[in-house]
Amino acid sequence: MDFYQIIILALIQGISEFLPISSSAHLILVPKLTDWPDQGLAFDVVVHMGTLLAVVYYYRHIISQLLGDFYLSIVQREAVGESKLAWGVLLGTIPVGIFGLLFKDFINSDLRSIEVVAYATLVFGALLGIAILINAQRNSVREFLTWTDVIVIGVMQALALVPGVSRSGITITAGLLIGLSRKATIQFAFLLSIPVITLSALLISIDIYQQHQTADLILLALGFVVSAVSAYLTIVFFIRILDTMSMMPFVIYRLLLGLLLLLL
Structure with missing residues (x-):
């Protein structure tokens, strides 16, 4: 991979990770549609760590409070401050981890086709639209x-293992369907x-x-x-526009993308 391909794919990861449009789908689709070589596992790690740094930095003050209250809740054996939210993030992660x-091997071998991505993009894009209208x-x-919200959102998040579903998209969909505000839903989804x-x-x-892979450290950096950088700017932009506009443009984008992929 050259510098141009690295920049394009890293931008795609950074922009799409926190938007409800599926970063994994785009990272699968772009190399296949352009005949670029597969970006490799090392690249996947570093761009994921880049987006992780972005969300941690954006929520650094909240995370600091969550960690402190989480520790105190264990020591004092009772809810302290925002400890319930911290426990919610921990428990909500269990389903997707399990x-x-x-199903890691099955997903990697059987669910990374353009057809699967297309149908997942369409179905869960439409579901997001329904959730927006209901909310x-x-x-x-x-x-x-x-606690029921945490369980529902956590289980729904596990569906994002299928490329095209979108982790942020499905967690936002779940939050809106169960009656959370957009602000509360977005914050919990991002945390x-x-x-x-x-x-x-x-x-x-x-x-x-295990595979003893090697990679160009400069390109990875x-x-x-x-x-x-792109993930941080996306988070800032996405949260700000929620006060002034609907998320329906993302639904429309997903539906058009899904139809295009089926045609291809």
């Missing part, structure tokens, strides 16, 4: 999470991404170690920086 370990028609929405991205990068790193 399903990822159980908009509610007289009131909740700003707080219940959930931290342990998920960490686990994903760890599993890929294990594969790299470039991919890391590009993905981190």
Whole structure:
């Protein structure tokens, strides 16, 4: 891979990781549609770590409070401050961790086709649209999470293991369907991404170690920086536009993309 391909793919990862359009789908599709060589596992690790750095930096103050309250809740054996949210992030990650370990080989071998990506993009794009409409028609929405919310969102997040579903997309869909506000849904979805991205990068790193792969460190560093910067700017942009516009443009984009892929 050359510098141009690294920059394009890292930008795709950084921009699409936190938008409800599926980063994994785009990283699968672009090399296949352009005949570029597969970017390799090492590249996947560094761009995931770049997006991880972006979301951790954006939520650094909240994360610091969550970690402190989480520790105090263990010591004092009772809820402290934002400890419930911290426990929610931890528990909400369990389903995707279990399903990822159980079906990792099946997903990598049988679910990375353009056809699967196309149908997943269409179906879950439409579901996001339905969730947006239902949530908009509610007289009131909740700003707080219940344990049932955590379980529902956590289980739904496991579906994002299928390329094209979108991790942020499915967690946002679940949050809106169960009556959370857009703000609460987005925050929980983004906080959930931290342990998920960490686990994903760890599993890929294990594969790299077992396969004894080598890579160009300069190109990897470039991919890391590009993905981190683009992911941070995307988070800032996405959260700001939620106050002024609907998420329907992302639904339309997914439906058009899915139809295009089926035609191809």
